[in-house]
Amino acid sequence: MQGASHMLLEEPLRLASVLTPAKPKVFPSLTKIVGTLGPKSQSVEVIQECLTAGMSVARFDFSWLDAEYHQKTLDNLRKAAQNVKKLCPVMLDTLGPEIQVNNSTGGPIEMKAGNHVTITPDVSKAPSAEILPIKFADLAKAVKKGDTLFMGQYLFTGSETTSVWLEVVETSGENVNCLVKNTATLAGPIFTFHVSQVHINLPTLSEYDKQVISTWGSRNSVDIISLSHTRSAEDVRELKAFLQSHDLPDTQIYAKIENSEGLDHFDEILKEADGIIISRGDLGIDLPPENVFMFQKTAIHKCNLEGKPVIVTRVVDSMIDNLRPTRAEATDVANAVLDGTDGILLGAETLRGLYPVDAVSTVGRICAEAETVYNQPLQFKKVMWHVGDPMPHEESVASAAVGSAIKVKAAAIVVFTFSGRAARCSIFTR
Structure with a gap:
């Protein structure tokens, strides 16, 4: 094998094993799956099945339905999480200038x-x-x-x-x-x-969004806010200040990139946000279709080097009405994982789709399979080269732990932490 660009996928023994049963894994999928809860996934029973199938984060989309409906869904989520003994962060998705x-x-x-x-x-x-x-x-x-x-x-x-x-x-x-x-x-x-590609003179954080965050979001201590239609770093800073003023200092902000303005200011947004959501559906009509893949790959690469989580949307739309994804969709999910995405967001597939549980489990299986051929050592070297010397103390400890884990093929790294920063350093150092 020559050159750093070659992936482990090229190993002939791995390709020869495609038709053999997969070996049981300690963790079914390291790639996080965000499930949007709604009409087809509101009951305790369905949410339990989604959690068991691999849903890692529950998304509440406030561009649809009201706070009362979402509160009932969240209460059901908490019951379901308790029943299956699994933690599940809550993501509030804003309406924005829609x-x-x-x-x-x-x-x-x-x-x-x-x-x-x-x-x-x-x-x-x-x-x-x-x-x-x-x-x-x-x-x-x-x-x-x-x-x-x-x-x-x-x-x-x-x-x-x-x-x-x-x-x-x-x-x-x-x-x-x-x-x-x-x-x-x-x-x-x-x-x-x-x-398409026209500036709309409406605030990114609307008055409606502020009302939802200050009431529903504050009352439920939401873990993540997905800031829809993020167009500049100032959008993120405005939300940060608003969260501080409403006693939500630990709530993370994931900037949702949905248009050409967000793309133009991506580097500045990445520095301010805790994570990035690449909203490919919106980008797919704001940009020519042939340009979307390049932005996706570039954005994922930049997020990986900065140690910021990145989530990709619109992956298995056909599963809204069908039990199986198309071959193109399955390959698309796997390629996103091989590019380095940290999460897959399911929207309509779990919100109103006929097969919400199957959508979660199918995407989870594809992610897990892609992870087996992901070139972790190469990614580790890229991050180390990007960080350079001298390295901050926390990152130095994290990189040493990750390097050792790669050498001994460890299944997991156990991190003792108060704030969670040390664990995040270990995760994004890969």
């Missing part, structure tokens, strides 16, 4: 390719195929002719039958006239509205 369309009529709206539709801030108008009201008054100031807009209930699933692609034709006062580019049926009570 523009939504309330479908007051509740009925489906048929959009036909080639037709025109007007986007208006006049929310007194009933949504229809000819006019769609949004809760944002400055859209006409932000967009220009030729800009791309997306709208749909499940906008970021990649299903073009439930989301519509619009092109700006002209602006008139506060209204925006658009050409419908594809035939689609908009259904459901709320549609998400996204403007």
Whole structure:
């Protein structure tokens, strides 16, 4: 084997063993699995099964449903965790500067390719195929002719039958006239509205988010906040100050990168945040599809070198309706692990999917298999080269422990710690 770029995957003995039964592992999967809890995963019984299947973190998405619903779900999570004797951190996902369309009529709206539709801030108008009201008054100031807009209930699933692609034709006062580019049926009570690569003058930490964090988040001492649509390091600093003022100093902030603005300021955001979530669904419509993979690989590499956890989203969308993922999705999960991702986030798969438990267990098995061929020694050398000399005391101790563990093929490193920092140093030194 020549060169540091070769992976352990190239070992012929390992490839020859693909069809043989996997050996039992001390830990089923080291890659963390974040499960979003909701309508299909709210009961104590289903949450217990998800925890047993490998769910490591429970995500509560406040862009959907209310605090009362999420409180009931969290209470069920605590019962389930106690029943299976497993700790499970709580992640609160903020709404952020998301523009939504309330479908007051509740009925489906048929959009036909080639037709025109007007986007208006006049929310007194009933949504229809000819006019769609949004809760944002400055859209006409932000967009220009030729800009791309997306709208749909499940906008970021990649299903073009439930989301519509619009092109700006002209602006008139506060209204925006658009050409419908594809035939689609908009259904459901709320549609998400996204403007591709255009700055939306709304705060990243909305007043709604502040209210949720100061009440539900503070009352439940949430462990992690996923800051949706993070666009700058200042967004993270603002949330840090807000958490300090509401007696949540230990709550970690994971910056969710969802658009080109977050990508442009990624390095500064990484330094401020405790972790990164690569929201590939949103990025997949804000960026050309061929550019998403490069950002994912680059971002994971930077997070690994900085010792910050990184989570990838939108991995097994087909499992929303099917018992098995596609071959491409399974390979995608494994490649994310081989790139160095620390976690996989399941959204709709566990929130409203038909097979939430199977989604968790399937992703866990793929991650565990990929981990067996992950080149840990090479990753350790990369981190050591990046940190350089002189090395901080804690990192020096952690690197010595990890180096020894690699040499003796230890199954685990037991760390005695008060704050958890020493354990995190050991984890991200790999």
